[in-house]
Amino acid sequence: MPARRRKLSNPLALTVLTTLWQKxxxxxxxxxxxxxxxKDASTKINYGSLYTVVQNLQKHGFVxxxxVERQGNRPERTVYGITEAGREEMTEWLSDLVAVPVKEFPxxxxxxxxxxxxxxxxxxxxLKxxxxxxxxxxxxxxxVLxxxxxxxPRLFLVESEYQLHMAEAQAEWVRGLLEEIRTESLPGVAQWRRLHETGEWPPDFT
Structure with missing residues (x-):
């Protein structure tokens, strides 16, 4: 089942919602x-745009x-809380991200x-x-882990475990590809080398 189209698609908005879900x-x-x-280790966070994200969440009724806090001569601070609609959006959005694989473009x-x-x-x-x-x-x-x-508790470390596992998997795959190119056991390496030596495209490449 495809993920639902969201009013807001910035992952920072979801991170803000889950942060306000705490209090x-x-x-x-x-x-x-x-x-x-x-959270900045797993989500691209632009702190300069945080106020804009909060305002967009408020515009859509999610916060x-x-x-309004007032402390001495300091500027007023507006306190935001998550709404019932925000809780529903957070739950559905997070559920989609966990359950539905999406093609990403690393x-x-x-x-x-x-x-x-x-x-x-x-x-x-x-590659080396x-x-x-x-x-x-x-x-x-x-x-670090x-x-x-x-x-x-491990619950709060699963994203770090995932990052480590993906780095280990990538390292293993790169190691194998590196060896195949180095030993020319990867099909097409000889033609690839000739292409750069002569500037002529091998027939089986075209």
Whole structure:
């Protein structure tokens, strides 16, 4: 079943809704809470646009003003809370994201689809650089995850586990592709090499 078309599609809006689901907050507190809970590691968060996101949520009836805080000479702070419509939207939107696979377009996939434009030896060198970076990322991710496991329930670490697993899977796949290109056991590597040496397209490439 396809995901429903949403009035708001920015994942930051969903993150704001789930943050306000915890309790009413003013935008600055929303930003602080998202940082403290590590949401910026799994969602692209532009804190400068946070106020606009909150205003859009209010326009669609998903959040509402619950209070205006005044402290001394400081500017007023508007506190927002999630509405019943916001709770329904949050639940349906999050459920769709969990249940319905969506074709995404990671930039690495784009690069792989265009790989033939680089000479094989360059690709070997570049994939080796990527593999080295992935191995550092995996090692660091394991260390951070082990540290967090000492104080946090696993429920709050599943996205970090997923990120680590995906990095490990990518590293394993890159390692295999790298070896196939290096040893020319990948079909078409010889023609690929000749293409860059002669500038002529092999017949089976066209």
């Amino acid at each position: 009413p907050m003013h935008p600055y507190e929303i930003a602080q809470t998202m940082r403290q809970q590590g 509402e003003v619950t209070d 930039i690495f996939e784009t690069a792989l689809s265009l790989l033939g434009a680089l000479p094989p030896d360059d690709v070997v060198r570049l 650089e990527r593999l080295d970076a992935l191995e550092v990322q995996v090692a660091g991710g394991r260390g 082990d540290k967090f496991r000492e104080t946090l």
